[in-house]
Amino acid sequence: MKNIVMILATVGVLSLSSCKNTDKQGVIVDDAKQATIDSMKQVAEKQRIIDSMQMVNANAQKEKEVVVVHDQAPAAATPQRKKWSGAAKGAVIGAGVGAVTGAVVSKKKAEGAIIGGLAGAAVGAGTGAVIDDKKK
Template sequence: MKALYLLLLAVVIISCKDQGKMDSQAAKQETIDSMKVEIEKQKVIDSMKVEMAKVESQKEVVIVQQPSTSAPAATAKKKAWSNTAKGAVIGAGVGAATGAIISKKKGQGAIIGGLAGAGVGAGTGAIIDGSKK
């Protein structure tokens, strides 16, 4: 009977040791996997930066010289914001403020309110743009 208890105790101890090793091995593997994912993300970001640098370097600069006898050229006007863009920005601001005030979860309420406000504001601005045309 004592031999049976000793055998049972040995099995329990061995199984507990193996489980601890398996948990630490699984944790190590999870850490390695998450590091691999982060490295892949960084590679994508780096390649995007390289591509953006290529695009920036390919931009052409055109210089036009006008005869000095002609009148000075009028300065180019800045393009004004469309009503759709203005409505989206204003709606997002008002919606975010309202969502943060009303919601118990301030950040989540601000995000949801901002998105809803931007949508409504953009829709209203689009209607105004359509009526002006």
């Protein structure tokens, strides 16, 4: 019985190997196709590895990039400085001009500077207030 099973197994193997397609020269076509498929698989695997390395490099470049967000509100808005009014500017300018003029004109330089400064400040403040009213 063992001999019959061995014979049948041998015949089965021989019949399967004889079913392969051959071309005119007797070369087995399936082996050539399989070799081509295997080489294509190797090339595809190499390309997959190259692509994955390029992805890793691209991710590393993205991590190095600095992202600036412009849509956020500033943390603490600095308040604008108040501008001088026309009256204040006029008072300061008038005081300076009046003090210089009073010191030059008067025989007593200190008294002349004080009186000229006060008079100039009063006239300058009045003039600045008039200009402020016209601007409004």
